[in-house]
Amino acid sequence: MPSSGGPPALVAQYLDYVRFEKRLAERTLALYTLDLVKLNAQAEAAGVALTDVAHHHIRRWVMQMHSQGRSGRGIALILSGWRGFYVWLGRQGLVPNNPVLDVRAPKAAKPLPKALGLDEAVAFADFENEADDPWLEARDAAMVELLYGGGLRVGELTGLDAAPSPSAKGWVDLAAGEAHVLGKGSKRRIVPIGKTSVAALEAWLALRAEGQGAEMSKAMFLGRYGTRLTATSVWQRLRRRSRLAGTATPVHPHMLRHSFASHVLQSSGDLRAVQELLGHANISTTQVYTRLDFQHLAATYDKAHPRAKASAADKK
Template identity: 75%
Template structure:
């Protein structure tokens, strides 16, 4: 432990680290010393294989990847210092990385909360804003759109449009990540909300604007503005948690998957191809996707064609 004390003195005096940081280093190096003692090796004789074994043990004991990474950082600094003192030939922690922490899934609303938000009506709000915001919520939850895809929607189809809604066909044509286009079914509730918004939009002189969703000045709404409107609306609707657009997208996927069990259909509807997974992205027939949507999504019930 003499080497550890000398190192802690070094970071305390020469590097002037905060007292709490030094305290954490001391705890991490105590763990290192205990591991070395159990393995029957001196700290200066620790090898890369020892470090990897101890990382595996910590991971198996339930320590998070982030926690292990912080410990390794402390150990790595210690061996850098030992190397400068000429006490080790190489750093046994140099090429060791902590296990990657799984990315947490975005939070999804319950079906009840999702429907409560979608069905919420603010009778005291400006009718123009209310019609617009209702349509946005219905499209986000009813179609699982990304906020960028919603922003990119135009009121009418054109060669220059990034995306548009086909009310007669009950379909949304969007431009997703990587410039990939996809077609998503639009449910009855979303079509009704969209029809009302387009009528109000026309009455207030925004009918000539290309963008489907605009602000008062007629400019296309930004993703940030939609985030703010949705957060405000979710709180007014009585939801305990402020809602953001991706939460509705995840709710769309979760509720559809829970009801249908058709993972491939949900993946296609989301336009989600993840190369880090083992599942191969499968392009399915659109009629099959629409059938899965109609049967499972709580805001579906599209009109028959």
């Protein structure tokens, strides 16, 4: 039978228990109340008592919540409240087992990596800060070229040495147009870099020796006092550069890597090649860029196709 207002007796007893025994905050108690009232409503709709709810009921209700747009995190919080309620019922000897046990909320979809649009990425890479110190400008321009032109991770960038050696983690062969890097899992790979990147590196290396302590450092990219540039410093310099360039979104190193992968995939459609360029051990890691590519295609369709425009007009 449907309840006549307020939580049913078992739910009210449990709420009293958590209020006084666990001393839950009022906000938490209010959320527990809402979730358990929802549980009771689901049970009533299914024609079962709260003590007769089974594992398959819980799973069906989770799927219903998910299909209605409830987030995985929201469902997980609801399940946590339900699980605690059935633990208490079990201690009272009112249920033989916990129907919420081993039921998990759907995993939230991984957010897409942020990438710059093609025109925006090219404009950012082409930006010249004429007001900056020429030494810093040459260094930062070379960093941008390697991050966007080669898809390097920031750790791979900062690990580069100015010249190859047995102890070097990475270096750039300008004559061959290749960057030799040490990636995740200590895996080495060779990344091709274009003429623009080579030119930017040559310009930087011509000025690099002017930095204090540069002759004592093996690092390709240095701070003003001759120490190897850190990942944090690269983040800060890119953020500053994106602000000066007027980029709509603050740029960080991994955004340039994502942009590199997305734009290569858009042009070539070769997922395996992008996997090799990025140094991904598994193709599934690279497949996220197919979603980025689809978003780009969908946006282009919405803007350009007359039927898409017609559909948009019909919705108004």
